[in-house]
Amino acid sequence: MPIYLDYHSHAPMHPAARAATFEAYERFDSNPHSTHIHGTLAHDAVESSRGQVAHLIGARPSEIVFTSGATEANNLVFAGLRDLLTAQNKKKVVIGAVEHPSALKAAEALRRDNFEIVSLPVHTDGLIDLDAAAEMITTDTGIVSVAAANHEVGVLQPLAALSELVRTRGSLLHSDLAQAAGKIELDLSVLDLASISSHKLGGPGGIGALYVRRLIKPKMKPHLAGGGQEAGLRSGTLPTPLCVGFGVACQLAAEEMAETGTRVRRMRDSLLTELLAITGSKLNGSATARLPGNINISFDDVDGEALAYHLQQSVSVSTGSTCSAKSLEPSPVLLAMGLPRHVAESAIRIGLGPFTTEHDIEIASRAITASVTELRSIRRRA
Numbered sequence: 001m002p003i004y005l006d007y008h009s010h011a012p013m014h015p016a017a018r019a020a021t022f023e024a025y026e027r028f029d030s031n032p033h034s035t036h037i038h039g040t041l042a043h044d045a046v047e048s049s050r051g052q053v054a055h056l057i058g059a060r061p062s063e064i065v066f067t068s069g070a071t072e073a074n075n076l077v078f079a080g081l082r083d084l085l086t087a088q089n090k091k092k093v094v095i096g097a098v099e100h101p102s103a104l105k106a107a108e109a110l111r112r113d114n115f116e117i118v119s120l121p122v123h124t125d126g127l128i129d130l131d132a133a134a135e136m137i138t139t140d141t142g143i144v145s146v147a148a149a150n151h152e153v154g155v156l157q158p159l160a161a162l163s164e165l166v167r168t169r170g171s172l173l174h175s176d177l178a179q180a181a182g183k184i185e186l187d188l189s190v191l192d193l194a195s196i197s198s199h200k201l202g203g204p205g206g207i208g209a210l211y212v213r214r215l216i217k218p219k220m221k222p223h224l225a226g227g228g229q230e231a232g233l234r235s236g237t238l239p240t241p242l243c244v245g246f247g248v249a250c251q252l253a254a255e256e257m258a259e260t261g262t263r264v265r266r267m268r269d270s271l272l273t274e275l276l277a278i279t280g281s282k283l284n285g286s287a288t289a290r291l292p293g294n295i296n297i298s299f300d301d302v303d304g305e306a307l308a309y310h311l312q313q314s315v316s317v318s319t320g321s322t323c324s325a326k327s328l329e330p331s332p333v334l335l336a337m338g339l340p341r342h343v344a345e346s347a348i349r350i351g352l353g354p355f356t357t358e359h360d361i362e363i364a365s366r367a368i369t370a371s372v373t374e375l376r377s378i379r380r381r382a
Contacts, residue, residue, distance in 0.1 A: 002311075002312065002313060002314050002315050002316045003314065003315045003316065003360045003363050003364050003367075004316050004355075004356075004360075005315055005316060005317050005350050005351055005352060005356065005360070005364055006316050006317055006318050006349075006350075006351050007293055007351035007352060007353035007356075008151055008152070008154070008179060008200075008294070008318075008349060008351040009318055009351070010199050010200070010205070011199065011200055011201055011202045011353050011354075012202070012353075012355060013199075013202055013203065013204060013245070013249075014202035014203075014248070014249055014252050014354070016248055016252060017202055017203050017204065017245045017246075017248045017249040017252065018204075018245065020244050020245050020247075020248040021204050021241050021242065021244060021245030021248075022241075023244075024045065024240055024241035024244040024245070025241045027041070027045075028041060028042040028045050028240040028241065028244070030042045030240075031237055032045070032046045032237070032238050032240050033227070033229060033237060033238070042240045045240055045243070045244050046066075046238055046240055046243045046244075047061070048244075048247060049243040049244050049246060049247025049248075050064050050066070050243070050247070051247075052246075052247035052248070052250045052251045052254075053196065053209050053246060053247055053250045054211075055250070055251070055254060056181060056182060056250040056251070056253055056254045057177065057181055057186050057188055057194065057196065057211060058186060058187070058188045058189075059188055059211050060214065062214065062217075062231075063211055063212055063213060063214055063217065064209050064210075064211060065209060065210045065211075065212060065217075065230045065231070065233050065234050066207065066208075066209050066230060066234065066238055066243060067195075067207075067208045067209060067210055067234055068206055068207065068208060069197050069198070069199070069205075069206065069207065069208035070100075070102065070176060070177075070178040070195040070196060070197035070200070070208045071102035071208075072208065072223075072234075073195035073196065073197075073208055073209065073210035074100070074102045074103045074106050074176060074195050075102065075106040075223055076210055076220075076222075076223045076233070076234065077106070077143070077145070077174050077193050077195070077210065078093070078106040078107050078109065078110055078143070079106070079109070079221070079223040080220035080221050080222065080223055080233065081142065081143060081172070081220060082110060082113060082115075082221070083221050084142075084219050084220065084221075085115075085142035085143065086113065088142065089140065090139075090140050090141060090142035090170075090171070091110075091113075091114065091115045091116060091140070091142060092115070092116045092118065092138065092140050092141040092142060093107050093110060093115055093116070093117050093118065093141070093142060093143055093144075093145070094118045094120050094133070094136050094137050094141055094143075094144045094145075094171075095107045095117065095118070095119065095120060095144070095145045095146070096119075096120045096122065096128055096145065096146040096147065096157070097119045097120060097121050097122055097336040098122055098126060098147075098150055098152075098153075098155075098332075098333045098336050098337065099145065099146070099147055099176065100147060100151050100176055100178070102176075103145055103147070103176055103195075107145065115142075118136050120132065120133055120136060120144075120146065121336075122336060122337055123337070123338075124337050124338050124339065125155065125285060125286040125287075125289075125337070126150055126153045126155035126284075126285040126286055126333075126337050127155060127157065127158065127286060127289060128146055128157055128158070128162065130158065130161055130162065130165070133162060133165055134165055137165055137166060137169050137171060138169060139169050139170060141166075141169055141171040142171060142172065143171060143172045143173070143174055144162070144166050144171055144172070144173050144174070145173075145174040145175070145176070146159065146162060146173075146174075146175060147175055147176040147177070147178070147179065147180075148175045148176070148177050148179070148180035148184075148186065148194075149177075149179040149180040149183070149184070149291050150179070150285070150333065151178070151179050151333075152296055152320050152331055152333040152334070152349055153284050153285030153286075153290075153294065153296040153333060153334070153337070153349075154179070154285060154290045154291035154293075154294025154295075154296065155285045155286050155289055155290060156180070156184065156286075156289045156290060156291065157175075157289075158289075159173070159175060159187070159190050159191065160187065160190050162190075163190035163191070172192040172193065172216070173190065173191050173192050173193075174191070174192065174193040174194065174195075175191050175193075175194050175195075176194075176195045177194045177195060177196050177211075178195060178196065178197040178200050178208075179200060179291065180291070181196045181197075181200070181201055181250075181253070182200075182201035182202070182249075182250065182253030182254075182257060183201070183253075183257065183261065183291055183292060183293070184257075184261070184291065184292075185257075188211065191211070191213075192212075192213045192216055193210065193211060193212055193213065193216070194210070194211040195208065195209075195210055195211075196208050196209045196210075196211070198242070198245070198246040198249060201249055201250065201253050202249040202252065202253065202354065203242075203245050203246040203248070203249030203250070204241075204242050204245040204246065204249075206239065206242055207239060207242035207243060207245070207246045208246075209246075210233075210234075212233070217231065217233065220233055222234060222235060224236060256354070260354045261292045262292075264292045264293045264352050264353065264354070264356065265292035265293075267352055267356060267357075267358060267361050268292060268293055268294070268295060268352050270358075270361055271295065271350070271352075271361045271364060271365055272295050272297075274365040274369070275295070275297055275365070275368060275369075276297075278299065278368075278369055278372055279300075280299055280300030280301065281297055281298070281299050281300075281372075282297065282298045282299075282300075282343065283295070283296070283297055284296040284297065284298060284334060284337070284339065284343070284347055285337070292352075293351055293352035293353055293356070294349075294350070294351060294352075295349070295350040295351075295352075296334075296347055296348075296349050296350070297347065297348060297350070298339075298343045298344075298346040298347040298348075299346050299372050300346065301346075301376050301379055302346050302372055302375050302376060302379075303345060303346060303375070304319040304330075304345060304346050304347045304348050305319055306375055307346075307348055307368075307371055307372065307375060308348055310371045310374070310375060311367055311368065311371050314363065314364075314367040315363070315364045315367050315368065317348050317349065317350050317351075318348070318349050319331065319347060319348055319349065320333065320334075320347070320349055330344035330345045330347075331344050331347060334347055350364075
């Protein structure tokens with residue numbers, strides 16, 4: 001198999017999380033919402049997992065709402081707050097220009113209810129423009145949404161500074177933590193709501209969570225109609241085995257984050273040094289405020305899609321968000337950062353993770369260098 005360097009789209013399951021998930025299919029093969037012994041055992045397993053998720057990000061277990069993933073959590077934020085913000089006459093939403101499509105589209109859906117959706121610009125390094133934020137976030141702003149770490153360029157946003165501004169306007173601050181949770185330390189005190197995805201941090205797919213600050217939770221409305229599970233916020237029978245695997249992945253991430261972050265950052269810097277030695281290469285996004293395992297890099301006279309395809313047999317990388325992978329358009333994130341179209345079209349995204357090795361980096365460096373050289377040669381001959 002090729003070397004796997006696409007951790008932003010999916011982090012391979014940790015063996016312990018996989019084992020716990022499979023075991024839970026046998027131990028807890030019942031409905032966790034039933035009141036008999038079988039259901040109670042499954043319920044207890046779910047609640048233990050809720051505590052593990054909460055511990056990773058520094059929340060109370062009661063503030064964690066299980067969902068099918070960060071996409072559903074993002075949708076629940078905007079749909080769930082619609083009535084509250086309408087009643088408060090705070091029908092303005094400010095959302096980062098480089099957010100994940102699930103957050104952008106969920107916010108855009110509020111236009112049908114006459115909400116004003118404002119795009120918060122970023123600088124060329126991908127960091128939000130705090131001066132623009134100070135003007136855009138007004139007293140009629142209901143919610144501001146900015147991801148802690150960008151899904152393409154890995155840029156870490158100044159949430160603490162943004163939170164101070166949001167608080168002065170009496171607004172709520174939401175952050176998509178899909179790329180950040182389990183990779184960097186988080187300060188949940190600056191947030192009101194946060195979305196998390198299991199499969200981005202080594203847990204099973206199909207499960208995630210929404211953190212909702214204690215005082216806000218009772219005021220939200222459910223996005224799905226049904227039996228009123230998850231304190232009435234998210235109806236539907238919870239998948240106990242997926243919750244268990246998610247919880248174990250969170251526990252492992254909490255225990256190993258510091259060591260893994262140091263090791264991954266070292267390998268990332270080593271690979272980046274080699275790639276920047278290639279003539280016409282350019283790192284996209286902040287060089288310092290960045291996830292430990294992220295590289296987003298462009299190569300002059302090379303099409304990013306062609307490069308990712310050329311590398312398929314040796315290294316798995318992508319050109320941007322997997323959710324936009326079938327689009328022929330260049331990365332909207334890079335364009336929103338103000339980068340020229342040709343730079344955006346020549347970019348690839350590389351994601352390192354806990355299972356990446358030094359040997360992987362050596363292979364990837366050689367393969368990417370060779371592919372860039374060959375594609376440029378083909379282009380010159382064409």
